[in-house]
Amino acid sequence: MSVTETARAAMPRSEGAAFLLSALAAIFWGTNFEATRIALLEVPPWTAASGRFIFAAATILLWLWVTQGSGLRALRRNAPAFMLLGVVGVAGFNAALFLGMRSSSPVTAALIMGTSPLTTNLLDALIGRRFPGVLALVGMAVSLLGVALTVGAFSGARFAAGDLLILIGSFAWALYTIGCRRWVKEASPLETSAWTMLFGALALLAAAFSFEAPVGAAAAASGTAWGATLWMALIGSVLAYLFWQVGIAVRGPGATSVLFNLVPVAALVTAALFGRMPDLSQMAGVAVAIFGVLLASGRLTPAPAHR
Template identity: 25%
Template sequence: MNTMKIYLILVVNMVFWGFNISFVKIIVDRVPPVTATSFRLFIAAVTVFLILGLTRRVRFPHKNEWGYMFGGSLTSIVSHHFFLSIGLTQTSAMNAGLILGMGPLITVLLSFVFFKKKPTLITALGFILGSAGVSLTVLFGSGKLQGINLGDFEVFLSIFVQAFGFILINKAAKTMDSVLLTAYMLLIASIFLFFVSLRMEPTGFTAFVKGFPSIWVIFFLSAVLSTGLGQMIYNYAIGQVGAATASIFLNLNTLFSVIGAALFLQEAIKAAHFIGFVLIVTGVIMGSGTLETFIRQQRKKKVQLPQSVKASNH
């Protein structure tokens, strides 16, 4: 598959990922959030396992992979989706989408902490800009100055624990197919959250069954397309164009989450949302290393061009 087709697939995938914030918001406003999340993750896991089965890529994890797999599942999936679903019951989808846009930047920050890397000036400035964007969104997201909403904090917590989980997943992915790893983690997370829901939402299953007819289309769009296939597509794209190039498209996720909130939930786009979006995207481009990579590539081209001219003259 050529590069342009990969880029097009990534753009479509970001549409579904961005819209998924609104999908989840609609779901948790109608049925118990933890119960709904456990079933959504289970459907996503089944979807990925079916595709892996058809391509004969399913295998049982090795002994040394279980620890990282459970750790990654409990952080990047269980805790992430738990705090996201709870947070969305108390904040807007637009605020949540912009806060989630800090994901790549937080991942880079944690890698500095765990792998003892020293941030560059551009990276540090990127983190400051991204943080300013989130702060602006949280404080002025309603169109006027307000205190920190608990839902906003829970959404931020969801992206923080997900970024932490990526560190563990990176360890497991060295010996295990990343798509297979995702399938197992989704399955583990769905089972874990189901038992959590039995404690937190004793009548959650009954309420979910009663409310399901009103959300079944959105539920399956979220579970199958956004959570299941979406993760597979992104992992495939990483293998084709590289993690650095694929991560650039995550900025579109933030944009489409804002558009989705306006389209599906009729949430108004305030000036704070627009300014916050610009600051967050700029911060991610600078803080994730994308800008520095682009600068290095341009310098390399400038060095190679005179050399190619000299070679042609000879």
């Protein structure tokens, strides 16, 4: 049996195991926001972002080599697309996240990113010159209402500059998602993620050396900052991706994508575990935003009866 066949045979095939793993993936992504806050206490943003993805890219490239081979054929076919998607979807998204987290809160950041499936659908409709459905537009409005409630906009607070940066990052992630589907040819999801992650890591590293002193910052960082960075790289990036792919393979993308709503919930719970208790408006905002996502995705409308 080949290495690839062994890996496929080891994949959980039951719905319950796949559901659990994809739910864990969303939870892991939700913990990234608090880990980012902790890392930024000691490490500047470009250095923290590049450190995360250097570790993540090295690990996922090793996983690619073990399970599917080198992936060089896919790279030769898609090198320009991989480079562009890596710069936009990995470097751009994470630069916006790490820079934005200097003034945004983990819960707000996670909630803004939690609307990315809606952003992706709306952008895809515009690129394809299709008018978005009414439910999609209503759901987006409800989700933005939830975000506004979370940041306290109705009590006189304003969106922080970091919140707007993270919103820009969510658009970068939406473009990455659309681009992977439209521009990448004959490459597996693991190959696409590995190569775009590598190019994104290289772009972030170049920015770190241009704007900061990453070697000195990394040497001066404590074990806590290193632990937060490694958590984001190995748990919040590599494992989260692999578990999510199991869910898609076994349960399908539609059934799996709804679990993305656990991301802001996990961010809220993680913040509470670190002593940052959310207030009622934040919890209400998360609930309203999730309701908007479910509404837009059609999860709250009854399926047509079969005759």
